[in-house]
Amino acid sequence: MQRALSVSRMTGNRSTFPEWYQAVVREADLAENSPVRGSMIIKPWGFGVWEELQRDLDRRIKETGHQNAYFPLFIPLSFFAKEAAHVEGFAKEMAVVTHHRLKTVDGVLGVDPEAELDEPLIVRPTSETIIGDAFSRWIKSHRDLPLLINQWANVVRWEMRTRLFLRTSEFLWQEGHTAHADAEDARAETMKMLEVYRDFSETTLAMPVIAGEKPENERFPGAVATYSIEAMMQDGKALQAGTSHYLGQNFAHAQNIRFQSAAGELEYCHTTSWGLSTRVIGGVVMTHGDDDGLRLPPAIAPRQIVIVPILRDKPEDAEVLAYGEALAKALNAQTTLGERVRALLDVRGARSADKRWEWVRRGAPIIVEVGPRDAAAGQVTYMRRDRLRDGEKIASHAVPRDTFIAAAPGILAEIQANLFTEAKAMLDANIRTGIKTFDQLAEYFGEAVDEDEGSAFKGWVRAPWSRPTGAALEAVDARLKALKLTLRNIPMDQNPISGPCLFTGDPAVEDVLIARAY
RNA sequence: CGGAGUGUGGCUCAGUCUGGUAGAGCACCGCGUUCGGGACGCGGGGGUCGCAGGUUCGAAUCCUGCCACUCCGACCA
Numbered sequence: 001m002q003r004a005l006s007v008s009r010m011t012g013n014r015s016t017f018p019e020w021y022q023a024v025v026r027e028a029d030l031a032e033n034s035p036v037r038g039s040m041i042i043k044p045w046g047f048g049v050w051e052e053l054q055r056d057l058d059r060r061i062k063e064t065g066h067q068n069a070y071f072p073l074f075i076p077l078s079f080f081a082k083e084a085a086h087v088e089g090f091a092k093e094m095a096v097v098t099h100h101r102l103k104t105v106d107g108v109l110g111v112d113p114e115a116e117l118d119e120p121l122i123v124r125p126t127s128e129t130i131i132g133d134a135f136s137r138w139i140k141s142h143r144d145l146p147l148l149i150n151q152w153a154n155v156v157r158w159e160m161r162t163r164l165f166l167r168t169s170e171f172l173w174q175e176g177h178t179a180h181a182d183a184e185d186a187r188a189e190t191m192k193m194l195e196v197y198r199d200f201s202e203t204t205l206a207m208p209v210i211a212g213e214k215p216e217n218e219r220f221p222g223a224v225a226t227y228s229i230e231a232m233m234q235d236g237k238a239l240q241a242g243t244s245h246y247l248g249q250n251f252a253h254a255q256n257i258r259f260q261s262a263a264g265e266l267e268y269c270h271t272t273s274w275g276l277s278t279r280v281i282g283g284v285v286m287t288h289g290d291d292d293g294l295r296l297p298p299a300i301a302p303r304q305i306v307i308v309p310i311l312r313d314k315p316e317d318a319e320v321l322a323y324g325e326a327l328a329k330a331l332n333a334q335t336t337l338g339e340r341v342r343a344l345l346d347v348r349g350a351r352s353a354d355k356r357w358e359w360v361r362r363g364a365p366i367i368v369e370v371g372p373r374d375a376a377a378g379q380v381t382y383m384r385r386d387r388l389r390d391g392e393k394i395a396s397h398a399v400p401r402d403t404f405i406a407a408a409p410g411i412l413a414e415i416q417a418n419l420f421t422e423a424k425a426m427l428d429a430n431i432r433t434g435i436k437t438f439d440q441l442a443e444y445f446g447e448a449v450d451e452d453e454g455s456a457f458k459g460w461v462r463a464p465w466s467r468p469t470g471a472a473l474e475a476v477d478a479r480l481k482a483l484k485l486t487l488r489n490i491p492m493d494q495n496p497i498s499g500p501c502l503f504t505g506d507p508a509v510e511d512v513l514i515a516r517a518y
Numbered sequence: 519c520g521g522a523g524u525g526u527g528g529c530u531c532a533g534u535c536u537g538g539u540a541g542a543g544c545a546c547c548g549c550g551u552u553c554g555g556g557a558c559g560c561g562g563g564g565g566u567c568g569c570a571g572g573u574u575c576g577a578a579u580c581c582u583g584c585c586a587c588u589c590c591g592a593c594c595a
Contacts, residue, residue, distance in 0.1 A: 018589070026529090033587080092593070126595095160519075160593055167594065228595095240595060279595050312553055357556050371554055381554075394555055484591090518595090 017235040018163075024285050025164050027361045028294035038162035038169035042278070045362055048302030049281055050172065054152065056204045056299065057174065057276065060196050066148040066176060071130050073154075074121035079129040082254040086128065089221020093157045095123040095169075123156040128222070128247070128273055131177045132255040139179060139259050139269060146189065147179040165282030166239070166518055173277035179257060179269040183248070186270035187225075190246040193274040194227045194492075197242035205280060206297040206420035207231050207287045208427045209241060210513060212489030216469055217477050220273075224248035230488045230513065232427045233286035236459045238488045238515040241283050244274035282518075287423050294363030295385050297419050298337060298412040305331055305343040305408060306364040308355045310371030321347065323375040327368070327401065336409035337416060360388065365415045366408065369396075380404045386415045386422075430459025431513075436499055438479065441514070445483050460488070460515040464508030466501035476503045480514065488513040 025031055030046030042050065058068070074097060081087055101115035124130065131149065139147060152174045162168050176193060180186035198211045209229035219226040223245040230238045251257065252268040261267050288295040298304045309324045311317045324345045331343035346355050352369070359367050368382040382404060383396045399407070435441050445458055467490075468476055480486060490512050501508045 022588090037586085155595095157594070161589095161591090171595075173595075243595070275595070277595055310554060351557080352553070353556055360556095369554065373554070396555080 020289075020291075021282075021286060022164065024289045024294055024361075025282075028285075028363055029361075030281065030285070030294070031164050033164065036169075038159060040164050040168050042172075045302060046281065049284070049296065049300050050278060052300040052302060053204060053280065054174075057196075057200050058152070060200055061150050061174065061176065064148075064192060064196060066150045066178075068151060069149050070151050070153070071127055071134065073124055075124050075127070075130045077120045077122055079133055079255075080122050082129065083222045083251055085250070086222035086254075090125050090157075093159060094125055095156045095158055097121040097123065124153070125155055125157045126273070126275070127151065127153070127155075127175055128177065128251055128271075129255065132251050132257055132271070135177070135179050135269070135271070136255050136257045139257060142181050142259050142261050145179060145181045145259060145269065146185060148176075148189075149178065150174055150176045163282075165278055165285070167279070171278050173275050175273060175275040178272045179252070180271070181259065181261070181267070181269070183246075183270050186248075186272050187246050190225070190227060190244050190272045190274070193272070194229070194242075194244040197229050197244065197274070197276055200276075201229055201231065201241055201280070202420060204297070204299045205284055205287075206299070206416055206423060207241065207280070207283055208420065208424040210427075210489065210491050212491040212513065214243075214489050215467075215473065215487045215512065217473050218487060218489075220245045222247060222250050224250065228489050230515075231283050231287060232423075232430060232460065232515075233283070233518070234289070234426070235286070236430060236457045236516070238460060238486075238513070238517045239279070239283045239286065240488075240517070241280050242274070242276040245272060247271045247273060288363075288419050290388075292388055293361030295419065296363035296365060298365045298416045299339075301342070301363065301365050303342050303344040303364055304336070304412055305341065305366040305368060306359045307343065307345045307368040307370055308352050308359070309345065309347065310352045310369060312372075316372050316375075320370060320372055320375050321345075324370045327370065327380065327405070330405045331408055334405070334409050336412045341409060341412070360385065365412060368404075374398075374401075378402075384411065384415060386418050430457075432459060432461045433463070433498070435461050435463050435502065437505075438503055441485075441502060442483055445485060445516075458516070460513055462491070462511050462513055463502040464497055464499050465510065465512045466504050466506040467509050467512075468501075468504060472504070479503070484516055485514050486517045488515050488517065 028045065029043050030049070031040045031042045034041045098117055098120050099111045099115045100117055101112040102109055103112035135147060138144065154170055154172050156170045159167050159169055178186070178189050180189060194211055198209055201207045201209045209231045211229045212227065214226040214228055220243065225246040227244045228240050229242045231241045233239055247270070249268040249270055251271050257269045257271065258266050259269060284296070284300070285294060288297065307324045307328055309320050311320060328343045328345040331341050334341045346359070348355065356367060356369065363385060365385050366382055367385065368380050370380055374380055378401050379398055380401050381396050381398045383394060387395055389395060432444065435444060441461060441463070444461065477487070490510055494510055497508050497510070499508065500506060
């Protein structure tokens with residue numbers, strides 16, 4: 001039997017994992033590279049996934065009291081320049097608009113040198129500055145606070161090296177921006193949205209994560225504190241899947257975001273920002289994909305149940321189609337995971353075997369076949385994408401039609417839970433504790449990293465540390481970098497201190513996560 | 519921007535060393551037989567061989583320069 005993909009994800013050779021990832025993205029019709037360097041085309045099936053998860057996250061954002069708005073794509077350079085650390089952090093990765101007109105000279109189309117802008121415009125890499133500017137005008141009184149705004153937008157960061165979904169020059173995301181009267185309220189907001197991301201990731205994406213605070217060297221430019229959720233991919237590397245920042249009064253000072261307190265004093269706001277991007281689609285691929293392609297959690301599958309009719313260009317086809325249509329209708333009338341079931345009868349004129357495998361590669365959670373025999377017997381034959389194979393054999397189940405209709409919402413919920421459970425087991429089993437010294441860490445991850453061979457699966461290490469800062473932290477970072485490792489975050493859920501600092505030998509204050517990362 | 523590799527039809531690649539009418543498999547179109555675990559036969563469409571120069575009677579092939587992509591670094595959601 002031919003396999004769905006020509007590359008396997010689990011070969012023991014890490015260098016093939018990126019190839020497997022790209023194969024799944026392509027074979028599942030999620031996205032493709034575009035003619036524009038580093039920018040991708042998100043295809044209908046991939047964008048459908050984005051729309052489903054966007055709808056779910058948008059609901060959560062609104063339920064926590066935020067309102068959507070939209071701010072400009074272009075940010076005046078002067079706006080950006082107001083917060084020093086922010087400028088420094090993004091200076092190397094910005095797209096800049098300098099002209100507003102083209103001109104044909106000697107038959108060659110080029111930029112009109114006379115159309116230079118007085119002030120360059122930055123294509124937003126993030127919108128703290130342009131939204132902060134609006135906040136400075138919107139906020140007058142303590143009665144205007146908290147101001148809770150979110151926008152869905154595209155942003156551009158001029159990355160050196162790009163990968164579909166995981167890192168593209170242009171990507172889609174939501175960015176929340178809020179202003180508060182005091183630090184306590186702003187910090188509570190930061191933590192609240194971190195928790196929204198954690199729950200969204202685990203419940204909707206079925207992607208288990210570790211939520212925690214980023215060490216100071218990994219902070220968002222201009223932030224006082226940065227928090228992240230980190231997910232473990234099937235190659236053991238960490239993917240930062242969402243971030244939430246407490247910005248203190250840094251941006252408020254830079255942009256004059258002030259309010260008059262109840263006591264009549266002028267005070268600077270405390271602000272936050274938080275974002276989650278199309279990157280999580282890459283995370284879903286690398287969390288749930290297998291050697292047959294993508295496996296989508298039902299909550300974000302554009303089609304949760306795909307019915308493939310077995311057609312033979314014969315009169316009984318009409319009966320099969322009618323049977324399939326009635327089945328789709330009955331399924332769509334139900335709810336699962338709090339929403340209408342999304343079932344599709346695939347009536348395209350392709351061979352049914354090809355259609356079935358296309359839906360396997362795309363990750364449709366349940367694939368149903370209905371043929372003349374099913375129609376005659378009043379039954380359906382279905383397969384679950386999360387448990388497609390029993391060894392080499394495809395595991396399919398024939399059940400009475402009404403039984404299936406009644407059971408389908410529950411099966412979808414079970415698939416959703418099952419994908420999470422599988423991924424959670426993988427995460428839990430691969431966080432190594434008990435490493436006491438840096439030498440042990442180096443030994444564990446392999447001191448010499450062969451660039452061609454890659455290295456075997458290692459997962460993450462969780463170890464006590466003394467939370468060094470400044471130059472001491474930079475030294476730690478440099479030692480880790482030599483092992484291609486990074487500090488991921490300091491988990492919110494802390495264990496009792498199990499020993500001295502892995503790096504310095506000083507008394508530890510907490511655990512930190514160490515991993516190779518995307 | 520550094521290191522390595524690759525550019526030949528939608529995809530995977532052969533052909534390049536040794537210059538001589540651009541190929542294969544899959545995909546696509548037509549017809550027929552099929553269809554319940556990735557069909558088969560016959561016929562067909564589609565490529566200025568990454569781009570620009572050069573050498574030559576003749577360049578996918580040799581030379582020079584450039585570009586793009588992939589992987590590994592640096593950067594980063």
